[in-house]
């Protein structure tokens with residue numbers, strides 16, 4: 001089975017954005033537009049939005065299941081206040097739930113959180129619980145910078161975030177560290193802000209004892225881990241200089257990387273540097289980079305091709321495409337194994 005751990009609903013029906021536009025217009029008049037103002041979206045509209053996009057690409061590329069979340073760049077936690085964010089988040093998560101209900105073999109849900117620069121992460125814990133317990137989601141996307149490029153929140157390792165981590169541990173779900181749009185003109189969203197955040201989160205984890213406090217807390221750092229694999233020697237050396245334990249011991253039981261790196265040499269480096277147990281197949285389709293690479297004639301984000309070009313053993317292939325996702329997302333493993341004989345249970349983490 002081939003599990004893509006990183007997909008967003010970037011093609012949602014226009015009614016979703018219309019609700020967002022209403023919200024934003026309301027803010028100008030100090031109004032919090034209620035969720036009931038959203039125009040209905042039919043099942044057929046949802047099907048149409050996926051058939052020629054994510055589903056078509058799944059079939060064409062030979063992937064089976066996408067771990068699916070709301071469009072990341074549209075989370076825009078900096079807009080409005082906590083109520084604005086909560087309503088927008090509910091609208092987005094409820095739509096992902098409908099997608100997963102219509103296509104249970106193709107998609108499994110991961111939620112957006114109702115973050116806001118002034119909001120306590122405890123509020124995100126409520127939405128996470130709703131999504132996991134009521135909607136069957138298996139994880140969340142956590143934005144380390146709800147301010148949208150100005151980094152006004154404490155580091156991810158600060159106790160500020162602990163109420164959310166306590167809920168993640170209780171529910172046994174991981175978070176993908178995922179920023180949203182950038183309102184800082186210095187940082188292009190997907191070209192700079194995303195990659196900066198991936199790198200920043202890793203360095204925060206390196207300098208803290210977060211995983212001593214939460215030994216089972218798990219994060220996926222997307223986009224191949226930002227600059228981390230390329231600079232692995234720097235991070236090993238910094239850990240040594242800072243009298244931290246080796247990285248394997250310090251954080252590799254808790255931090256994982258996806259394969260959203262859009263060229264073969266990048267994937268080769270990722271596989272060479274990062275232990276195979278820490279790599280999850282991901283493509284982020286349909287996402288930030290949608291074009292065809294003129295050098296290869298293939299889509300940049302068809303990351304399965306790069307992995308297939310490598311001489312992976314069967315065991316390595318299994319881990320990257322399925323096994324590691326099962327281990328990092330135990331609720332996914334439970335869903336997949338539902339109805340199967342006990343012998344087919346997920347491998348131990």
Ligand SMILES: [Zn+2]
Pocket residue numbers: 006008072178222284287
């Ligand atoms: Zn993403």
